[in-house]
Amino acid sequence: MGRIITLITDYGWRDHYVGVLHGVILRIAPDVRIVDVTHAVEPHDITHGAFVLRQVLPWYPAGTIHMAVVDPGVGTDRRILVAQYGGQFIVTPDNGLLTFVHRDLPAEEMVSVENRHFFLSKISSTFHGRDMIAPVASHLANGVRPREFGRVTDRLEILPISWEAERTSSGLCGQVIYVDRFGTLVSNVQVKQLESIQEERGNVSVFVNGENIGSIKSTFSDVPIGKPVAFVGGSGNLEIAVNQGRAVDRFSPDAEVCIEVR
Amino acid sequence: MGRIITLITDYGWRDHYVGVLHGVILRIAPDVRIVDVTHAVEPHDITHGAFVLRQVLPWYPAGTIHMAVVDPGVGTDRRILVAQYGGQFIVTPDNGLLTFVHRDLPAEEMVSVENRHFFLSKISSTFHGRDMIAPVASHLANGVRPREFGRVTDRLEILPISWEAERTSSGLCGQVIYVDRFGTLVSNVQVKQLESIQEERGNVSVFVNGENIGSIKSTFSDVPIGKPVAFVGGSGNLEIAVNQGRAVDRFSPDAEVCIEVR
Amino acid sequence: MGRIITLITDYGWRDHYVGVLHGVILRIAPDVRIVDVTHAVEPHDITHGAFVLRQVLPWYPAGTIHMAVVDPGVGTDRRILVAQYGGQFIVTPDNGLLTFVHRDLPAEEMVSVENRHFFLSKISSTFHGRDMIAPVASHLANGVRPREFGRVTDRLEILPISWEAERTSSGLCGQVIYVDRFGTLVSNVQVKQLESIQEERGNVSVFVNGENIGSIKSTFSDVPIGKPVAFVGGSGNLEIAVNQGRAVDRFSPDAEVCIEVR
Numbered sequence: 001m002g003r004i005i006t007l008i009t010d011y012g013w014r015d016h017y018v019g020v021l022h023g024v025i026l027r028i029a030p031d032v033r034i035v036d037v038t039h040a041v042e043p044h045d046i047t048h049g050a051f052v053l054r055q056v057l058p059w060y061p062a063g064t065i066h067m068a069v070v071d072p073g074v075g076t077d078r079r080i081l082v083a084q085y086g087g088q089f090i091v092t093p094d095n096g097l098l099t100f101v102h103r104d105l106p107a108e109e110m111v112s113v114e115n116r117h118f119f120l121s122k123i124s125s126t127f128h129g130r131d132m133i134a135p136v137a138s139h140l141a142n143g144v145r146p147r148e149f150g151r152v153t154d155r156l157e158i159l160p161i162s163w164e165a166e167r168t169s170s171g172l173c174g175q176v177i178y179v180d181r182f183g184t185l186v187s188n189v190q191v192k193q194l195e196s197i198q199e200e201r202g203n204v205s206v207f208v209n210g211e212n213i214g215s216i217k218s219t220f221s222d223v224p225i226g227k228p229v230a231f232v233g234g235s236g237n238l239e240i241a242v243n244q245g246r247a248v249d250r251f252s253p254d255a256e257v258c259i260e261v262r
Numbered sequence: 263m264g265r266i267i268t269l270i271t272d273y274g275w276r277d278h279y280v281g282v283l284h285g286v287i288l289r290i291a292p293d294v295r296i297v298d299v300t301h302a303v304e305p306h307d308i309t310h311g312a313f314v315l316r317q318v319l320p321w322y323p324a325g326t327i328h329m330a331v332v333d334p335g336v337g338t339d340r341r342i343l344v345a346q347y348g349g350q351f352i353v354t355p356d357n358g359l360l361t362f363v364h365r366d367l368p369a370e371e372m373v374s375v376e377n378r379h380f381f382l383s384k385i386s387s388t389f390h391g392r393d394m395i396a397p398v399a400s401h402l403a404n405g406v407r408p409r410e411f412g413r414v415t416d417r418l419e420i421l422p423i424s425w426e427a428e429r430t431s432s433g434l435c436g437q438v439i440y441v442d443r444f445g446t447l448v449s450n451v452q453v454k455q456l457e458s459i460q461e462e463r464g465n466v467s468v469f470v471n472g473e474n475i476g477s478i479k480s481t482f483s484d485v486p487i488g489k490p491v492a493f494v495g496g497s498g499n500l501e502i503a504v505n506q507g508r509a510v511d512r513f514s515p516d517a518e519v520c521i522e523v524r
Numbered sequence: 525m526g527r528i529i530t531l532i533t534d535y536g537w538r539d540h541y542v543g544v545l546h547g548v549i550l551r552i553a554p555d556v557r558i559v560d561v562t563h564a565v566e567p568h569d570i571t572h573g574a575f576v577l578r579q580v581l582p583w584y585p586a587g588t589i590h591m592a593v594v595d596p597g598v599g600t601d602r603r604i605l606v607a608q609y610g611g612q613f614i615v616t617p618d619n620g621l622l623t624f625v626h627r628d629l630p631a632e633e634m635v636s637v638e639n640r641h642f643f644l645s646k647i648s649s650t651f652h653g654r655d656m657i658a659p660v661a662s663h664l665a666n667g668v669r670p671r672e673f674g675r676v677t678d679r680l681e682i683l684p685i686s687w688e689a690e691r692t693s694s695g696l697c698g699q700v701i702y703v704d705r706f707g708t709l710v711s712n713v714q715v716k717q718l719e720s721i722q723e724e725r726g727n728v729s730v731f732v733n734g735e736n737i738g739s740i741k742s743t744f745s746d747v748p749i750g751k752p753v754a755f756v757g758g759s760g761n762l763e764i765a766v767n768q769g770r771a772v773d774r775f776s777p778d779a780e781v782c783i784e785v786r
Binding site for chain 1 (some may be wrong): 551
């Protein structure tokens with residue numbers, strides 16, 4: 001098979017949108033492999049899409065093309081970007097979806113898409129995923145180079161989100177930035193921040209919305225069923241779960257997460 | 263890869279039905295590419311399935327096989343059809359799923375499937391998608407011609423739905439026929455009807471359940487956040503949305519949509 | 525294309541987990557075909573996963589690899605198994621997911637996975653699907669033989685569920701073990717048990733939570749719309765449905781299902 005195109009959208013599975021995207025891609029690039037990462041991003045929730053994009057990127061081989069489309073500004077003059085990180089490509093509206101990838105990785109090239117030659121011949125004002133972004137991703141898969149789509153740029157929209165916890169006199173204080181299907185809370189306390197505190201200052205306690213839930217464990221089964229637990233998750237951030245339960249129901253989707261040295 | 267088989271069903275993603283379909287197809291036609299368009303058609307909602315089928319068809323290449331299965335009459339003597347439109351094939355129970363495709367496109371061939379040779383050897387009375395429709399789609403992908411499955415027919419079930427708005431003394435009056443994931447309302451006011459009114463009679467106002475929401479815009483971001491807006495959507499019909507909100511919550515899933523000349 | 529890897533998980537579609545699994549698999553085994561059977565197993569519901577795995581297995585060709593991951597004990601020392609049935613392979617935590625397959629089919633080989641050489645180099649304590657199970661499945665697809673992953677074993681966890689109804693003085697009594705998307709109730713009354721009763725004792729009536737819903741029909745459209753009906757479903761078990769309705773709403777997800785000779 002040819003290259004991989006992954007899809008991250010808020011289009012949902014119940015309508016025709018996903019099927020239309022696949023059709024458009026397969027007519028232009030019949031040999032690609034398409035991976036439906038998710039179409040269940042909360043409608044218009046750019047942070048959600050940005051988080052998923054950041055999490056999947058490291059697991060794909062060079063040459064992969066990621067199409068991330070959460071686009072409340074469709075039809076306005078927001079730009080479309082082709083950005084290259086680690087030999088992979090992301091095609092996306094310029095509305096913040098690159099925030100977390102861009103903060104962590106050096107962009108190798110970033111192009112503002114302007115060449116209408118690569119779009120569908122008729123462009124709607126409400127479905128640019130179909131008319132512009134999927135065609136650009138497909139032509140990339142066919143070997144068109146990023147610069148052929150437009151002009152090189154070095155600016156992009158970044159979401160106003162604290163991706164890192166803040167250092168306090170007694171430790172760290174951050175907040176939940178993502179809630180997953182299991183109701184697990186992903187905080188912005190990063191593993192490198194934790195390690196620095198622990199090395200300097202010793203063991204810590206974790207406070208969620210002010211409640212002390214104890215030290216940092218390795219996994220949720222380190223506590224009894226029904227109890228809350230903090231651990232470093234697969235995302236590389238401190239996560240709060242309830243063993244076989246839902247932390248979001250016990251705390252809240254925007255909970256404060258603080259670390260205090262004992 | 264071989265031909266494309268798309269799947270449009272109400273089987274849902276939580277059970278084994280989708281996995282079973284893929285297995286049946288891959289045993290008969292190991293080289294096909296399967297596209298899961300949707301399995302989230304509302305259970306037994308033939309109109310929903312018919313709308314999705316109509317929307318995806320134009321985007322696929324000739325030779326594609328679409329399997330549309332929303333089948334409240336499974337186990338009765340309703341027929342199974344293989345129908346050809348624009349060089350593509352649709353395999354489906356004859357219960358109205360072809361309504362919107364058939365109204366817009368000329369059928370090149372239509373066959374009532376009768377040749378049990380192409381079914382699985384054991385046929386249940388509740389899962390014809392697995393036992394009959396998937397095998398027929400797979401054999402089509404392997405190059406069997408439609409007429410080999412049964413006898414040519416020219417009748418089919420059509421849903422009693424107004425796919426077009428009605429002309430009134432002051433403009434047009436129609437209704438919502440589909441609500442998508444974003445809560446956007448798709449009406450049966452067709453773009454060609456609108457164009458005809460606008461050419462003859464000038465600018466128009468749109469009334470949803472009697473409320474004047476103004477003229478027709480190009481996209482939902484042409485109005486402030488939270489405001490309702492009418493535009494011609496990707497479906498080719500007049501759609502009603504709320505900018506970054508849900509029109510279905512503000513109006514209703516069966517709202518009346520009228521156009522009046524100013 | 526290469527071998528088939530199917531995925532049965534409770535990871536859900538809204539997060540990054542599914543996309544990460546695909547990436548990990550495609551980096552190790554770039555030619556496999558991946559089938560997303562379901563990621564909508566109820567979180568931590570091993571019985572649900574075990575039922576889906578049992579239902580899809582018979583429909584896949586020899587050589588297929590099924591990855592079943594519902595893993596509330598991730599991070600503990602529960603084992604990971606590679607089990608072979610009918611020339612197909614299942615890679616799964618040893619927590620009961622094999623229950624229904626193992627009861628019905630002879631295991632050709634069962635190996636407890638211990639060889640860390642086949643895992644990702646860094647193993648988290650919360651995402652073994654990514655770090656251990658997907659890599660093992662991918663290496664199997666590349667031709668590694670089960671015994672290369674660890675040591676042969678003959679014990680495994682089995683769920684304490686009655687997969688068969690009990691014989692009573694007047695017939696059979698069992699219960700619902702699965703509820704599908706349509707609200708249809710799948711009972712543990714097996715077709716072979718029914719046939720034995722019917723041959724010996726004649727026609728039967730079906731009682732659901734004590735209510736007589738009549739004899740066994742062939743399909744749900746054998747009763748008027750809105751009425752309950754019992755039939756032998758695609759699963760090979762007695763199922764209870766409501767024609768164009770939801771049996772689970774009329775009865776209950778754990779309903780008792782009894783058969784009495786008339």
